[in-house]
Amino acid sequence: MDRRITGTTRVIVHLAYPSRHLRTPTYFNAYCTKKGIDAVLVPWQVAPENLSDAFAGLRRIESLAGVIVTIPHKTSVAGLCDSRSETADFLGVANVARRMPDGRFHGEMFDGAGFVQGLLREGHIIHGRKALLVGAGGAATGIAEALVRGGVDRLAIANRSLEKAEELAVRLRNAFRGRDIVAAPADARGFDLVVNGTSLGMKPGDALPVDPDTLEAGTLVAEVVMEPDVTPLLRLAEERGCMAHKGVHMITGQIELLAGFLLDEPGA
Ligand SMILES: NC(=O)c1ccc[n+]([C@@H]2O[C@H](COP(=O)([O-])OP(=O)(O)OC[C@H]3O[C@@H](n4cnc5c(N)ncnc54)[C@H](OP(=O)(O)O)[C@@H]3O)[C@@H](O)[C@H]2O)c1
Structure with missing residues (x-):
């Protein structure tokens, strides 16, 4: 057109x-x-x-x-x-x-809603998962809330500035009483959903967001970073027999929400 x-x-x-x-x-x-x-x-x-x-x-x-x-x-x-x-x-x-x-x-x-929508559209389930989220910035904060709302069984939040992860965990525990939400190191062992919610992976030479030796086969590894399309974390996840979920799904999951909100378009 x-x-x-x-x-x-x-x-x-x-x-x-x-x-x-x-x-x-x-x-x-x-x-x-x-x-x-x-x-x-x-x-x-x-x-x-x-x-x-x-x-x-x-x-x-x-x-x-x-x-x-x-x-x-x-x-x-x-x-x-x-x-x-x-x-x-x-x-x-x-x-x-x-x-x-x-x-x-x-x-x-809408970052959290978009991220969850992106996972669901790719056929993944959130309810009952044990999730490790790395990051406590803007995108990660939204994802943390949406994962808890979506029914994860456990949410561990790791971040370079640990006090931000702790503050986010406390805020979510206060809002969602009785839920298992903690600040934790970036160690993927025991989690079946691992999310990079940081900007790590955008620049060549960036460190990996999680300790690579802790990634276990079968884990769903999801990105927020969209550029590059396949980040070093996602490449590593595939090598380790994990399922890789690209950052682009988070944006395609929220385009409709953004257009509807900004343009007030019925059915936008
Ligand atoms: N796919 C999508 O639809 C979508 C949507 C939104 C955002 N994103 C992407 O999400 C990423 C984060 O965006 P944001 O808005 O959340 O940014 P932000 O608010 O600035 O947060 C950045 C996060 O990355 C961490 N970080 C940055 N540099 C680091 C380093 N060198 N080592 C360890 N941790 C580091 C920060 O840790 P500290 O707290 O310690 O600084 C913080 O947790 C960006 O890549 C953005 O493009 C994607």
């Missing part, structure tokens, strides 16, 4: 720093084309120290439907929003914000 950007096209900007690794615009714009939605998503590279100025300017852009947000801006954008969904409020992060006609922004967080 021929798709043109015109004076009525609704614009969404994807805030990131850096922006060169972004793949969401490709999927989002393809989705709009397929559905005949007159909207476009454009990557914008904004340094953290300029985010608040950029955000203030976005309040004045009348054709702006909203923003999609990724590393490192999710926590800051949640704070800059005038209101937040229950999930974004609880997590303190937003990966999308809708612009209201008066310039206010309403934040939402």
Whole structure:
């Protein structure tokens, strides 16, 4: 289908720093084309120290439907929003914000829902799993909440800054009373779902997020990193007889949610 950007096209900007690794615009714009939605998503590279100025300017852009947000801006954008969904409020992060006609922004967080949706669409089960999640940043925080909500039997959270993993585990235990949620080292033994929720794997030479000697055959190993498509962790997982689940499934799992939220498109 021929798709043109015109004076009525609704614009969404994807805030990131850096922006060169972004793949969401490709999927989002393809989705709009397929559905005949007159909207476009454009990557914008904004340094953290300029985010608040950029955000203030976005309040004045009348054709702006909203923003999609990724590393490192999710926590800051949640704070800059005038209101937040229950999930974004609880997590303190937003990966999308809708612009209201008066310039206010309403934040939402779909990373967790997208990640779970991506797993389910690939035929995996979450309920009853023993999960190790590495990471306690924006994406990992959303995934942690969604995994608990999705019924994992145990959730262990590992992170370079251990205090962030501990704080997240305490927050989730308070919200989901009686559930087995702990901070732990990045040791995959005894887990049947291992998730890399960090940015490790994006850059050549990055360390592996988990101790490679602890990966056991049969474990489902899932990524958030989308670029490269197959990360060193996923390659290692395949070598060890694990099931590998790519980061791209997390974005394809939430495109529909993002479009529906930003564009208020019935059935978008
Ligand atoms: N597939 C998708 O749809 C999707 C969606 C959202 C995000 N992502 C990807 O998810 C990744 C994380 O994004 P984010 O928004 O959560 O970023 P973030 O909030 O900045 O969090 C980064 C996480 O990675 C950890 N980390 C960073 N560098 C590290 C290093 N050298 N060694 C050990 N740990 C390190 C951080 O640990 P500390 O807490 O110790 O700093 C933190 O847990 C990015 O690669 C992003 O592209 C993918």
